Amino acid sequence: MMINELLPRGFTARPSSMEDLEAVTRLINTCEIAVDGESETSLDEVCTAWQMPDFHFETDTRVVFSPEGECVGAVDVGHRQYARAHMFGNVHPNYQGRGxxxxxxxxxxxxxxxxxxxAAxxxxxxxxxxxSSKDxxxxxxLExxxxxxxxxxxxxxxxLDGTTPAAQWAEGLTLQTMAPGTERTLFEVDEETFRDHWGHIPSTFEEWERWMVKRESFDPSLYFLAMDGNQIAGFAFCHNEKELGGWVNVLGVRRAWRRKGIGLALLYHAFAEFYRRGVQSVYLGVDAQSLTGATRLYERAGMHVVKDNIRYEKELRAGRELSTQSVEV
Structure with missing residues (x-):
């Protein structure tokens, strides 16, 4: 059977284009609300994903339309080093169960x-x-x-209610925000830190720059750096997603500076700054079985689980696992 024969009669599919951005984002939000009661994906996030290096609409996307021309399904595919492929797909709740x-x-x-x-x-x-664990x-x-x-x-x-404790910094540490021209340094520190996270495969500077810097919600005054002299000890890269809340997109502490309270101080500082800017809720994503114990840190900071996502995988070829699976303590 040809893949296209899986579609219901009268439904059509084609590669996505930037003209589909709003329709696909609406579809994603509709699916999120149907499953979890609220949306969490912004137009900026989808736009950024579609502008990543090595992303091609013709080969990496499909969007499905009903006979009436409504966008009812979409998927896009990416990869890290061609070995760890990932997909992001959605089907409108009113059109599920039709193939x-x-x-x-x-x-x-x-x-x-x-x-x-x-791949290697x-x-x-x-x-x-x-x-979502509810889906x-x-x-x-998938199974x-x-x-x-x-x-x-x-x-x-x-x-946030304004009662977040003040950040307490270890002796000798200072806080600063991202300065112009430091993008590559921050990328290298980010990569170094996240080698200790399950599933990590190194990315390129161009990928990091597109996702972290070249996006509408980028604000260097929300990129917080804990400095030990002229060395970065830890960092919190945050984005204000407006109606979707504040996001701590990346929080990391380098190995030599761990267990000094830097992660908690960065969180408290981010919370206080978001509250000062009128942001009422702050979110982040974390590996539930974090190799570095990040979940305990976030709970200590007053955060709680609001959504459980399950990662599913299918092996396409057996071989040497390139991604991080464990960390020496």
Whole structure:
């Protein structure tokens, strides 16, 4: 059977384009609200993902339309070093159970298979995706197609009321925000720190720059650096997503400076700054089984789990795992 035959009669599919940005974002938000009661994906986030280096609409996306021309399904596919492929797909709640999800899944797997010749010859190649723990229909679809749950990731949040404790800094540490021209230094520190996180595969500076700096919500005054002299000890890169709240997109402390309270101080400082700017809620994403104990830090800061996502994976080729799986303590 050809993949296109999986679509219901009268439904059509084509690669996405930037003209579909608003329609696809609305679709994603509709699906999020149906499953979890609120949306969390911004137009800026989707736009940034579609502008990543090595992303191609023609090969890496599909959008599905109903006979009436409504956007009812969409998927996009990316990769890290061609070995760790990932997909992000959605089907409108009113159109589920008609084979659209199966179609999008097959499109994503077919595209991911094309990455295999470009991966390191001995590398394990897999396709992964995240799904809300409440979305049992998608979990069944994935499992019926050979995917297995491998990890849980939490969205944690806190509602701010102005009572956040003041940040306490270890002796000799100072706080500053991102200065112009320091992008590559911050990228290198970010990469160094996140080698200790499960599933990490090194990215390129161009990928990091697009995701962290070249986006509408980028604000260097929300990129906080804990400095020990002229060395970066820890960092919190935050974005104000307006109606979606404040986000601590990346929080890290370098190995030599861990267990000095820097992560907690950075969080408290970020909370206070968001509150000063009128932001009522702050969120972040974290590996529920964090190798560095990040979940305990966030709970100590007053955050709680607001959403549980399950990462599913399907092995496309056996081999050497390139991503971080454990950390020497």
């Amino acid at each position: 659209i999800g199966t179609y999008l899944l097959h499109v994503a797997e077919q595209r991911s298979q094309q990455f295999i010749p470009h 010859p001995d590398a394990r190649v897999s396709l992964g995706t995240g799904v 049992q229909a998608t979990q069944r679809l 019926d197609n050979g995917f297995q749950p491998v990890r849980h990731f939490w969205r944690m949040g806190i509602d």
